[in-house]
Amino acid sequence: MMAKYTLPVGPQHPALKEPESFWFKVEGEVIVDVDIRLGYNHRGIEKACESRNYIQCLYLIERICGICSHSHTTAFAQCVEEIAGLEIPARAKYIRVIVGELERLHSHLLWLGVAGHEIGFDTLFMYSWRDREAVLDLLELITGNRVNYAINTIGGVRRDIDGPKREQILSQLDLLADRAKFYADLVTTDSTCLARLENVAKFSAEQARAFGTVGPTARASGIDLDVRRDDPYAAYGEMPFKVIISDRGDLLGRAIVRLEEIGESIKILKYALQNLPDGPLTVKAPRKVPAGEAVSRYEAPRGEDIHYVRADGSDHPERVKVRAPTMANIYAIGESMKGSYVADIPIIIASIDPCFSCTDRMIKIVRQESGEARTMTWEELRQYGIRWYQQ
Amino acid sequence: MSFAEQQQSDLSRKDILADLCAQFPDEVSGAVSTRPGRAWAEVSKEALHRVVEFLLGCDDKAYLSTITAVDAQEEFQVLYHFWAGGTEVTLRVKLDHNNPVVPTIMDLAPGANFYEREIHDLMGIEVTGRGELKRLIVTDDWPEGNHPLRKDWKGLPGGEDDG
Incomplete structure (x- = not known):
């Protein structure tokens, strides 16, 4: 069996008008679960x-x-x-x-x-x-x-x-x-x-x-x-x-x-x-x-x-x-991602309607058992998605 | 028929409030329609689940819009806003200020998940029957017992006073 990875996306995130945090559990290229955290842009x-x-x-x-x-x-x-x-x-x-x-x-x-x-x-x-x-x-x-x-x-x-x-x-x-x-x-x-x-x-x-x-x-x-x-x-x-x-x-x-x-x-x-x-x-x-x-x-x-x-x-x-409408859509979109590929993450998140205001675009891939981490910027993840589809 | 008239006649607006009162004569009180398309009713937290089930089943477009918690000083009120039968129906549940607890409606409306976590974080409303209420809005290191939307909340202990 393939090792399960957790792939955190966000909280600083370019594709949404609010910074949000997604924790994807992935098996190989396939997303099996997702956990969402809001509130990073909660201004009271x-x-x-x-x-x-x-x-x-x-x-x-x-x-x-x-x-x-x-x-x-x-x-x-x-x-x-x-x-x-x-x-x-x-x-x-x-x-x-x-x-x-x-x-x-x-x-x-x-x-x-x-x-x-x-x-x-x-x-x-x-x-x-x-x-x-x-x-x-x-x-x-x-x-x-x-x-x-x-x-x-x-x-x-x-x-x-x-x-x-x-x-x-x-x-x-x-x-x-x-x-x-x-x-x-x-x-x-x-x-x-x-x-x-x-x-x-x-x-x-x-x-x-x-x-x-x-x-x-x-x-x-x-x-x-x-x-x-x-x-x-x-x-x-x-x-x-x-x-x-x-x-x-x-x-x-x-x-x-x-x-x-x-x-x-x-x-x-x-x-x-x-x-x-x-x-x-x-x-x-x-x-x-x-x-x-x-x-x-x-x-x-x-x-x-x-x-x-x-x-x-x-x-x-x-x-x-x-x-706001994003609050109603974000939970649903998390559910709809199950079964999709890592390469599709940017466009799926973007599909509920994004904003381009955020600047910090760090993605961290953590191997669960060892805690070994690799960091990708949003741009690298986007390029990864594009290359993945070109193969 | 002009376009405006056509639009108006397309509004399939049921008298949802009358249906609600007929179905739950003892459980629903204070039912009032403030204008066409807006209805308000008060329910006890014991009856909430059954009333929500009825509302969501009343037509194939019905859904939960959101949940609002209000600190009314002498009590808490939790407002469940539904779009049902062509009307925005708000169910009001009044709760003891010392013990604000409501049952979950996540089994009927899975979309309630985030709204229940939000009223728990910000207003300190406990929601039972759904397992752990994980934090959604406030940070992981946010001190227990601090619910910013409560009227008596004056800021984090030891925090800066911005006057």
Whole structure:
């Protein structure tokens, strides 16, 4: 029998937006078990919110994630607005949708680039990140920032989209739609993509449901869930789009779902920009929020983002709870890795949607019986995966 | 029919709260719907398992969204958020402040694993029936009995006071 190895990956990890630690038990090349540790990036934001007023909380919550900051602030603002009984103006709802969908475009294009990089397809990475720049320019045009847009406030949005801006955004959308179609064709026909994505880390609908998987990860396993359609918030009840489902359950399915969602996001953006209602941007929000509680759900690029806020009548919340989509997906993805190869670790972890912010990329391979250790950087592991598939 | 109307008619929203109260007349109390798509109910920890089983079985899309623990000073509350029957249903379990213990629901919803470990680490809620609650969020050398989200927690003993 082959000796069992434990292969620690992380906690400092380039493929996820939070540092996390995976301990893989491997038999030869095959992963037989995985243990996950979180918390390396736990900043105590929920606790910190309890000592800040609602507007300060909003700016803190903007910084939970550098990629889906709008998702978090919208989910939080919706909670507070529900407790305070505020109905935000129609124009503000539309602007929240527009920024939310642009955020989804940039997040999905970012994901595609990272996925391409992990499988050794760096041309794809450079193409998709070039196109992502167009989206970031539009976000900067609307909000003044490429990331952490700060468009939301309690009771509405802080900046308007005027006529010239609207035209400028619309003029870019056709280009992006073409590019999304090009990538969708490429990923489903290119031999490199198929070799690395098809039938890897399969995850059935039953598993996805049992583990509470959300977003594109769930939809790629045939689960028909999308908060925007099932529990409409902002102006999504009026937006024309269809929920993209794939029953493949593998990495290719997750890629197809995300790439086709780009097309749907563009449909939403066009509709919202062409039908942007007139009117004010905010309603006046009270500084002190009456006692009460609310749960708010938001379809972030990675899946359902859920916030719970409990107010006690003062100007700061009594409790804020945030469950980001990665928390729902990470445990499931660990389970889906069992039976996969070591060479697939980078792309499987990347498949639930990564971030490129981490810099420390150490992988340590420890031989259990002797304690003898070998250290690989993330780059070496990535190269190892690419070489392994070239053999 | 406009697209918006079509979207609305596609919302398959059952009156899950009425079903819940009919099924568990003695176990469920304080059932209230704050708006369409939001329902709240209180259950005892003894009945929790049965009620969760019912909720997860009520349609083929039902799943556990997350678990929230709240320190309400006089008591702890554990909130189980489910998406079930087209509604976000929150089950509230009230616990003694001196002895906060809930039974696990991991056998019904395996995804509860991390959420139960999270409320144990941060709020000190014991979860029974699932074996060891391994640390998930706090570090391995984190001192016992320190649960940061509790209202009376003022920082680690001997730690820096940031004023």
